Amino acid sequence: MSQIIWGAYAQRNTDDHPPAYTPGxxxxxxxxxxxxxxxxAETLTEVTAPHFSADKFGPKDNDLILNYAKDGLPIGERVIVHGYVRDQFGRPVKNALVEVWQANASGRYRHPNDQYIGAM
Structure with missing residues (x-):
């Protein structure tokens, strides 16, 4: 495994990844x-990373089912996602924010750039 360097990224250890060129x-x-x-070399934003605090989020921001619900529950199957956010050495990343975008039943996202013909 690569040497741990606190506050900076370690050189990529090529033994951790398969070769890019594999004739087979x-x-x-x-x-x-x-x-x-x-x-x-890493830039300042890669080393410092964005920081988030709980006061920046609304009471329903962690629930995609209730977040934009209008009349009753949304259409579609509920999906449960769980896991861990870890750094390149397998250490847990404290206070990480995972952003999830899920399309509605028509395949649309609530975003101004989504111009798909499906119903919103």
Missing amino acids: YKTSVLRSPKNALISI
């Missing part, structure tokens, strides 16, 4: 990089 895996032949990868 035919789709990798044309899509894999032809030259050596270039490491780019």
Whole structure:
């Protein structure tokens, strides 16, 4: 495993990932990089990351079923998602925010750029 470097990203450990070019895996032949990868130093936003606090969210922001419900419950199957947010070393990430976008029963998102013909 890579050496832990607090406050910065560690160099990628190529032993942790399969090779990009694998001749037996035919789709990798044309899509894999032809030259050596270039490491780019992290920027301030990658090191500091955005920070969130509970006072920024409304009482229904954690419930996609009730968040935009108008008349009764929404149409569709309820989906339960659970898991962990971990860093590159497998350590838990404290106070992480996971943003989930779920389309409605017509395949639409409540977003001004979603111009799909399905019903909102």
